[in-house]
Amino acid sequence: xxxxxxxxxxxxxxxxxxxxxxxxxxxxxxxxxxxxxxxxxxxxxxxxxxxxxxxxxxxxxxxxxxxxxxxxxxxxxxxxxxxxxxxxxxxxxxxxxxxxxxxxxxxxxxxxxxxxxxxxxxxxxxxxxxxxxxxxxxxxxxxxxxxxxxxxxxxxxxxxxxxxxxxxxxxxxxxxxxxxxxxxxxxxxxxxxxxxxxxxxxxxxxxxxxxxxxxxxxxxxxxxxxxxxxxxxxxxxxxxxxxxxxxxxxxxxxxxxxxxxxxxxxxxxxxxxxxxxxxxxxxxxxxxxxxxxxxxxxxxxxxxxxxxxxxxxxxxxxxxxxxxxxxxxxxxxxxxxxxxxxxxxxxxxxxxxxxxxxxxxxxxxxxxxxxxxxxxxxxxx
Amino acid sequence: xxxxxxxxxxxxxxxxxxxxxxxxxxxxxxxxxxxxxxxxxxxxxxxxxxxxxxxxxxxxxxxxxxxxxxxxxxxxxxxxxxxxxxxxxxxxxxxxxxxxxxxxxxxx
Numbered sequence: 026x027x028x029x030x031x032x033x034x035x036x037x038x039x040x041x042x043x044x045x046x047x048x049x050x051x052x053x054x055x056x057x058x059x060x061x062x063x064x065x066x067x068x069x070x071x072x073x074x075x076x077x078x079x080x081x082x083x084x085x086x087x088x089x090x091x092x093x094x095x096x097x098x099x100x101x102x103x104x105x106x107x108x109x110x111x112x113x114x115x116x117x118x119x120x121x122x123x124x125x126x127x128x129x130x131x132x133x134x135x136x137x138x139x140x141x142x143x144x145x146x147x148x149x150x151x152x153x154x155x156x157x158x159x160x161x162x163x164x165x166x167x168x169x170x171x172x173x174x175x176x177x178x179x180x181x182x183x184x185x186x187x188x189x190x191x192x193x194x195x196x197x198x199x200x201x202x203x204x205x206x207x208x209x210x211x212x213x214x215x216x217x218x219x220x221x222x223x224x225x226x227x228x229x230x231x232x233x234x235x236x237x238x239x240x241x242x243x244x245x246x247x248x249x250x251x252x253x254x255x256x257x258x259x260x261x262x263x264x265x266x267x268x269x270x271x272x273x274x275x276x277x278x279x280x281x282x283x284x285x286x287x288x289x290x291x292x293x294x295x296x297x298x299x300x301x302x303x304x305x306x307x308x309x310x311x312x313x314x315x316x317x318x319x320x321x322x323x324x325x326x327x328x329x330x331x332x333x334x335x336x337x338x339x340x341x342x343x344x345x346x347x348x349x350x351x352x353x354x355x356x357x358x359x360x361x362x363x364x365x366x367x368x369x370x371x372x373x374x375x376x377x378x379x380x381x382x383x384x385x386x387x388x389x390x391x392x393x394x395x396x397x398x399x400x401x402x403x404x405x406x
Numbered sequence: 407x408x409x410x411x412x413x414x415x416x417x418x419x420x421x422x423x424x425x426x427x428x429x430x431x432x433x434x435x436x437x438x439x440x441x442x443x444x445x446x447x448x449x450x451x452x453x454x455x456x457x458x459x460x461x462x463x464x465x466x467x468x469x470x471x472x473x474x475x476x477x478x479x480x481x482x483x484x485x486x487x488x489x490x491x492x493x494x495x496x497x498x499x500x501x502x503x504x505x506x507x508x509x510x511x512x513x514x
Binding site: 028029031039041043083086087111115116138141180 | 429442448
């Protein structure tokens, strides 16, 4: 067993929230066409309140802290926040578009020993990237920031979100990552906006394109392994839990709301009103999420993909039932293996394109929705 | 768990300070440490965790052993000190602990 697996197991056994994603603002200096956020900053936590939240997270045992947004560097106190987080012993990962990173910022992040920085790049071509970010010159400034971070010895991951507008540029971004010495991830997941607007789903790539991605060995490594048929369902799978959300991971919004995950915006409490550890241990919402095992899932518990599906309980919840299927993941499981899922069969579909084009895909989110990469495809080494 | 055995320290009096370049959190009595420079994850056992927590740069390793280890584990001080020397040498070679012959101030 690897040390990280052992660590996760210990945290799970003891009910410790090992990882927390903290969005310090939803304000942003880009307007990416696929973004699920509304960029309202009214009422977000002050410096003092964020420090208090960090104290609470440290006391609860949180080790891995992802600081994100919006654009976190838009906050003038961001380095004070990161410095405070580091003083509390957190392993800090920063998600940014790097537009505001110049020499001083890169040096400061190195001095603060931020463990890694993740930066979104949608294309190696300015007209495509800037077209998606809606900010002319943004690719130039983002790459400038990446080079400065690398020059200061920081670990950088370039994260590419694949959508219709940049479908042809995945390889170009991969080459760019290689050239600047960054890690690279590719994610075809597009989710509804927080306000429930599902129009963003029109940006999703087609089933046919997704199949092309899933069978590209330069992106997924072993296609045979990535697209392998699901294995037989065993007792461990039926007794297993869907993902780390609410088990060893949680999310805190700029207003202090606590969710199981950024992609699972079920309000469990607020750190302005209640101690994080109290929320984590005693919130009925967290306890409900934690009680769900594979065998409790409606439809999915009888699906042959149960053991290998990337089913997201947050997306399922946004579809109306946290124990139900996450339709986008049903589609992915089918496209990977060409074996229909129980959800598809139940709805009378055996063809992914018809399934994806149907009106019941993603349905109407009942509350605020959010997203973070659901499937990450690491490039072949 | 750190298992590397290193050469005993040369200095008669050693002060140890936690490196600024790591993240650390205690879980179930063991200290998890991750290096920001190479993302390597370490886990310290209970004894090593006691030493890590006491590594303020101001308390000598001898005093840490006497006051924390011998007091807690009923072990003779020379044996404990030799083991502690080997441990802190290992941690220093991994860049997660700094050694000095003079007191320093510890801050992250």
